[in-house]
Amino acid sequence: MNNTILTIIGFSIIFLMTTLGSSLVFFFKKDISKSVNSFLLGIAGGIMVAASIWSLIMPSIEMSEATFGKFAWFPAAVSIILGGVILALLDKIVPHMHNGTHQEEGPKSHFSKSMKLFFAVTLHNIPEGLAVGFAFGAAAVAGENAAFISALGLAIGIGIQNFPEGAAISLPMRQVTGSRGKAFLFGMGSGVVEPLSAIVGFFLASHLIVLQPWLLAFSAGAMLFVVAEDLIPDANISENPHTGTWGFMIGFIIMMILDVALG
Numbered sequence: 001m002n003n004t005i006l007t008i009i010g011f012s013i014i015f016l017m018t019t020l021g022s023s024l025v026f027f028f029k030k031d032i033s034k035s036v037n038s039f040l041l042g043i044a045g046g047i048m049v050a051a052s053i054w055s056l057i058m059p060s061i062e063m064s065e066a067t068f069g070k071f072a073w074f075p076a077a078v079s080i081i082l083g084g085v086i087l088a089l090l091d092k093i094v095p096h097m098h099n100g101t102h103q104e105e106g107p108k109s110h111f112s113k114s115m116k117l118f119f120a121v122t123l124h125n126i127p128e129g130l131a132v133g134f135a136f137g138a139a140a141v142a143g144e145n146a147a148f149i150s151a152l153g154l155a156i157g158i159g160i161q162n163f164p165e166g167a168a169i170s171l172p173m174r175q176v177t178g179s180r181g182k183a184f185l186f187g188m189g190s191g192v193v194e195p196l197s198a199i200v201g202f203f204l205a206s207h208l209i210v211l212q213p214w215l216l217a218f219s220a221g222a223m224l225f226v227v228a229e230d231l232i233p234d235a236n237i238s239e240n241p242h243t244g245t246w247g248f249m250i251g252f253i254i255m256m257i258l259d260v261a262l263g
Contacts, residue, residue: 007148059213170183
């Protein structure tokens with residue numbers, strides 16, 4: 001398949017899966033149970049951790065070996081921290097509310113509860129889009145079809161975890177807005193940022209070749225921050241320990257298989 005088409009498919013998957021997840025608001029009369037929510041968020045967290053390791057951090061270290069030798073871990077280590085720092089700063093300057101804990105962060109504002117929920121999910125979708133864009137940008141530089149297939153595997157993994165994320169925003173949003181249609185649009189809208197971020201990531205990685213190891217690990221750090229900051233707390237693993245944990249392990253295995261099969 002043409003590499004350009006693979007890139008378009010990859011960028012589209014991450015948005016379409018969020019949209020599909022958001023559409024569940026039309027099929028559920030009530031919110032999903034806490035145990036199901038814990039399982040789905042556990043899967044999302046497992047996929048993101050595996051994607052960070054297999055598809056981003058390890059390639060980052062491999063790319064750095066020629067320049068840094070035995071210190072090839074250095075760009076990855078620095079960039080992982082930087083990715084977390086940037087997300088933490090965004091948490092401080094963007095008013096939002098965590099869905100699971102209902103904890104508000106950022107400056108005080110007059111935004112409604114629905115908008116704060118929307119901002120929270122949208123804000124943390126950015127690193128996922130960047131990760132896909134960086135992967136396809138690196139593939140474009142390599143110029144090998146196998147690299148594009150590997151990037152597509154990452155996009156599929158991110159897309160799979162976007163499905164429960166879409167549901168996680170649209171279902172609670174129905175209670176807030178009182179409208180299934182508005183809840184769906186909020187959920188779908190939260191996913192728009194991902195292909196846009198992917199486009200930005202693609203051009204950065206494909207034009208700033210020397211920064212590729214740093215960019216890949218940066219997006220990994222941002223994703224790991226999201227998992228620790230949001231997905232694990234929102235999964236309420238303390239209340240549903242085995243449900244959330246098994247979801248996490250299954251999600252990790254899914255992404256591992258995708259990376260090995262398509263990498």
